[in-house]
Amino acid sequence: MQYVLNMAQKTELPVTMPKEEPAWKQRAVERSTRAAKLRAEQRVVQFLDAAQAIIAEKGSLDLTVQEVVDRSRQSLRSFYQHFSGKHELLLALFENALSESAEEISEAAADEPDPLVQLRIAVRLLFEQSHSDQARQRRPLFTDFAPQLLISHPAEVKVAHAPLLAVITEMMTRAAASGQLRSDLRPRRAAAMVMQTAMFLSQSNGVAAGEHAHPITADEVWAFCLTGFNGSANNTANGSATSNGSATS
Incomplete structure (x- = not known):
């Protein structure tokens, strides 16, 4: 028996470690x-x-x-x-536009300690971004491509909006923590509603200029959103939100 064991040990292949590059x-x-x-x-x-x-x-x-x-x-x-084709190319342009928008809003509001003022900056910029020269060049992506994408590829729309939603959600979360948000609202849902309201009104505001003798302004959009998530456009909120700029209509 010992002989068999010795022979078995001798015939085993040597164990080698894989050689690193x-x-x-x-x-x-x-x-x-x-x-x-x-x-x-x-x-x-x-x-x-x-x-x-x-x-x-x-x-x-x-x-x-x-x-x-x-x-x-x-x-x-x-x-x-x-x-993979034209669709993926347009999707890349759409995602890029929203990502740049999120970066611009985040940078503009970075030094503002009051979350309500941050939200005002976000709403105004989000509304005004659609009226810049660059935004007018990209308008078909939002007026033509985005509505089709929302129906055919809702998951892709969600991914594209994620950076912008994250920025506004962070502001909403801080507003909720400081008691500036209605207690019955959840920050992320409130952020999504504010984002969609500002973007939709902005992108549809100048489509048919002849029909809009008095187009909607950024201040009107802010006042509307503020009433929705704050409960009322009280003097304190309006005061803090106008500390970095005029909000007169």
Whole structure:
């Protein structure tokens, strides 16, 4: 029996540890990966810029993938390496616009300690952003693409709005903690309602200018939203909300 055990031990294959890649090789691969990622990001930006330029010129989403490829001076093969088609390209533009909006609002309100004033800044900027030159160039994304997307791909709309909703929700949460929010409202739901109200009114405000002798103003939108989530546009709220600017109509 001992002989058998000894023979079995001798015939076992030696256990070897997997050999790690040399450090120089790991560095080379990482450097190559970073370079490839940077090139891919640059190509994506070129496609987005080309698409946005075409939309601005036409004033509509009536563009083709080939037009975008030609304007970007890249190949059709390269386009389909980064986008599945026109829908995904427009979705990227839509998400990018909302992300930039969230960043602008966050930066504008960063130094304001009063959450109610932060919300006023957010509502005003969100309303006014749709009237800037850049917003007018992007308008078809919101007036044409977004409503269709809401019906056909609601999950994608939710993801696209996430950065903006997060910014306003944080402000609402702080307002609730300081007793400036109605006790029966939840901050995230209130933030979603304020965001949608400001964006919808802004995007529809100038569609048919001839029908609007007295277009809705940012101050009216703020007063409406304030009454909704604060309970009443009391003097204290109005006073704090106008400390960084006039709110006269």
